Amino acid sequence: MGYNNTVAIVSNNEFTLNEIKNMLVLLRDIDKVECFDYYDADEYIKKISPNVIILHATESDKNCLRLLKKIRNSEKTKNIPVILYPEFSNTDYIVEAFDNGISDILTFPLKDYELVIRVIWAIQKNEEAQIMETKDNFLAKLGIIDSKTGFYKEDFSLRYLESVVSKSKTNKQKSCLVLIKILPAIDVDFDKNVLKEALKTSIRINDTIAMKDENTYYLFLSKAKLNGVYSVYERILSKLGPMTAITTSVVEIQDEIFDDIINVLEYSIEKAPKNGEMAIVSKQDFLDMYKKEEKEELNISKLLKDEPEIKEEEQKEQMPETSNNEEDKVSLGIKIMQEKISEIENKGEKVLVHNKKTEAEKEAEIKEIDERNATLYKQAYAKKLRMIVEPLLEKYAAKMQGEYPLLDANVNVSTHSTFMVLDKDDVKLNFEMAYDGIKTLKFNLKISALNTELEADSFELDVMEFNHQALDVILKTLIDEYKNYLSEN
Numbered sequence: 001m002g003y004n005n006t007v008a009i010v011s012n013n014e015f016t017l018n019e020i021k022n023m024l025v026l027l028r029d030i031d032k033v034e035c036f037d038y039y040d041a042d043e044y045i046k047k048i049s050p051n052v053i054i055l056h057a058t059e060s061d062k063n064c065l066r067l068l069k070k071i072r073n074s075e076k077t078k079n080i081p082v083i084l085y086p087e088f089s090n091t092d093y094i095v096e097a098f099d100n101g102i103s104d105i106l107t108f109p110l111k112d113y114e115l116v117i118r119v120i121w122a123i124q125k126n127e128e129a130q131i132m133e134t135k136d137n138f139l140a141k142l143g144i145i146d147s148k149t150g151f152y153k154e155d156f157s158l159r160y161l162e163s164v165v166s167k168s169k170t171n172k173q174k175s176c177l178v179l180i181k182i183l184p185a186i187d188v189d190f191d192k193n194v195l196k197e198a199l200k201t202s203i204r205i206n207d208t209i210a211m212k213d214e215n216t217y218y219l220f221l222s223k224a225k226l227n228g229v230y231s232v233y234e235r236i237l238s239k240l241g242p243m244t245a246i247t248t249s250v251v252e253i254q255d256e257i258f259d260d261i262i263n264v265l266e267y268s269i270e271k272a273p274k275n276g277e278m279a280i281v282s283k284q285d286f287l288d289m290y291k292k293e294e295k296e297e298l299n300i301s302k303l304l305k306d307e308p309e310i311k312e313e314e315q316k317e318q319m320p321e322t323s324n325n326e327e328d329k330v331s332l333g334i335k336i337m338q339e340k341i342s343e344i345e346n347k348g349e350k351v352l353v354h355n356k357k358t359e360a361e362k363e364a365e366i367k368e369i370d371e372r373n374a375t376l377y378k379q380a381y382a383k384k385l386r387m388i389v390e391p392l393l394e395k396y397a398a399k400m401q402g403e404y405p406l407l408d409a410n411v412n413v414s415t416h417s418t419f420m421v422l423d424k425d426d427v428k429l430n431f432e433m434a435y436d437g438i439k440t441l442k443f444n445l446k447i448s449a450l451n452t453e454l455e456a457d458s459f460e461l462d463v464m465e466f467n468h469q470a471l472d473v474i475l476k477t478l479i480d481e482y483k484n485y486l487s488e489n
Contacts, residue, residue, distance in 0.1 A: 011056035038063035059088040081122035157210035178219040198239035238391040
């Protein structure tokens with residue numbers, strides 16, 4: 001009898017191995033099932049190349065994550081779907097497993113129908129990955145994509161992107177087209193392979209990378225909104241390290257014409273600051289942010305399909321006043337929070353207001369949170385420190401040291417104490433972040449000169465609402481104020 005697929009089960013517990021194997025043999029007799037302990041698993045998985053791997057983990061067993069990393073680091077096995085079956089509930093462990101590339105998870109105690117459904121799903125995912133690999137190999141032979149990176153080559157980039165953008169608009173899917181330009185630091189040898197690996201590992205399997213030139217790349221992010229783009233942007237930055245900046249422009253695709261999207265992306269990225277920023281081109285920007293002569297310069301044929309013809313006199317009336325500053329022509333900086341900020345302002349509130357809760361209200365709130373929720377809050381905070389806070393603080397500290405060579409920077413990130421101190425010519429910036437262990441983050445910001453306070457602010461945020469965008473807005477505002485005092489000094 002020939003088998004359709006091979007399922008590998010890895011466990012140091014013989015009873016669990018047999019339990020999973022018996023369920024699969026009874027319910028999926030068309031598949032071959034192989035069982036290994038963790039000692040032999042790495043060697044045999046490479047030898048048999050299974051379609052699916054099931055990793056059984058006990059809380060005391062550290063072999064599971066080690067094997068998972070080996071599977072993902074091997075060129076031969078990195079794309080094989082891996083299903084985790086933990087006999088315990090540990091959020092940190094499960095999050096780490098997902099960070100290291102598991103495809104799915106089984107819940108304890110094991111249910112036969114759940115096992116079969118998830119194995120079938122993993123097999124289908126493996127088949128899709130193989131189809132994509134075959135397609136990429138074929139395109140590489142034709143010289144359309146780079147065989148080493150999988151990126152679409154310069155000569156074919158725009159033709160491919162036009163096709164996927166058209167499909168996205170037809171299906172009315174949320175998607176974004178991103179243009180990224182690398183800005184390596186002066187006197188630093190930049191490794192292009194590091195860049196390519198950072199781009200590849202920061203996007204999802206259904207996203208696409210296309211080259212514009214050696215330092216500039218298009219990213220098509222399917223089924224993504226602007227906040228998804230921001231996460232990709234930060235992942236790329238963290239993998240490139242503090243000595244490299246990237247300038248980015250992005251369009252959330254709606255009904256714009258493809259040539260206009262490309263022209264506006266390229267125009268925006270050239271107008272952005274050269275120290276690494278993100279310029280977000282909104283639908284309204286297509287209508288508002290360009291003067292008539294700039295539209296002609298951009299060669300924009302028609303901004304929107306349904307845009308009415310506007311007479312020159314009417315256009316002048318509708319056009320907002322613009323200053324001579326080049327930065328007024330484009331949406332510079334991080335503007336992902338714009339809509340949220342507007343909503344808060346419309347309600348008559350201020351962004352990042354001082355928390356005015358009474359002690360009694362705080363005590364009542366704490367009582368409502370049970371022990372399990374408190375644990376989840378702490379775990380979420382610990383992950384955000386590692387994934388959000390540390391990369392952003394180090395990025396801003398490195399950027400400031402690049403702009404001001406004599407500036408001292410001190411960054412510390414831990415669950416007990418998180419701060420950033422910048423000091424140049426006795427003009428100091430102090431950023432402090434404290435966590436109460438429940439759900440509130442407390443921020444203390446201060447700029448001082450010669451021990452005299454110039455500006456200070458304190459406020460609170462809910463730990464679950466705290467994200468990349470929120471912290472970046474806080475830091476960018478604080479750094480801009482600090483630069484003003486440095487220029488006066």
